[in-house]
Amino acid sequence: MEKNPETLRRGAPALELRDVTYAYASRPRLKILNGVSASFEEGVMYAVVGPSGCGKSTLLSLLGGLDVPVSGEVAAGGAPLGRGDLARHRRENVAFVFQGYNLVDYLTPAENVALATRLPALPLLEKVGISAEDARRSVFALSGGQQQRVAIARALGSDARALLCDEPTGSLDEDTAEEIADLLVRAAHEEGRCVVAVTHSRDLARRADRVLRLKRGRLVRER
16 A cells, blocks of 8 residues: 655654643643653554543544644654644545444445445455445444444555554454454554554453553553
8 A cells, every 4th residue: 555655754653642732622721631752653553541531532533633732743654744734644644443333324335435445345345254245235234343344444445554443342242342353453463554442442452562551641551
C-alpha cells in the first residue's frame, strides 16, 4: 500500500502525540490529557487501557484527526498535523473500527466495504471470515461479530497504515472477541499496520504488543 509522501516520512512513527494537552471547552481547567507524548509504530499492536471517562476515546480522536489538542501537536509519519491537514489525514492515513460498527445499514456488507476501497470487496470479506453469501445479505441479518468483521474488512481495504479501534470487542461474546483480536494482531504483524485499540478488555490487552495506561491525564507504558 502506497504511503502519501506529503504526510508520511520514511522511518518515522506512523502516529505521534507530542506534549499534547486536551480539555473540554466547558471545563477548561480539567485536563483530560496533560502533556501526553507517545509514538505509535507500524507493525505493532497497542492497547490503551484505563478507567471509564479517563480520556481513552479522546486520545483516539486526536490521533485520528477528529479533534485537535489545546496545546502540543499530533504528527503522522513525522509531519505535524495542522487544522488544514485533518481531512486528508482522516482520508489517507487512518481507518477507524468502532464498537458500534458504524456500517451503512441500507447497504450489504460488500457494498459497505466497497465504499472505502478500490479493491474487490469479496476477497477482503472472505479474509475476515464473511462468506460470499453473507456478503450480499442485509447487514441487519448479521450477528454483532459478523458486523464487526465487516467493519474490520472495510478498514483493511483502505490505504491507511493505522487502524484506530475504539472498544472493538466490547459488545462481543468471548469466542468472537478472540477471533476479532486475531484479526487485529494479524493486521499489525502480517500487514505492517499500526493498530491502536482502546479497550477495557484484559484479554485484548493481553494480545497487544504494547500496553499503555491512561490515568489522570497521563499515559504510562505498562508493557
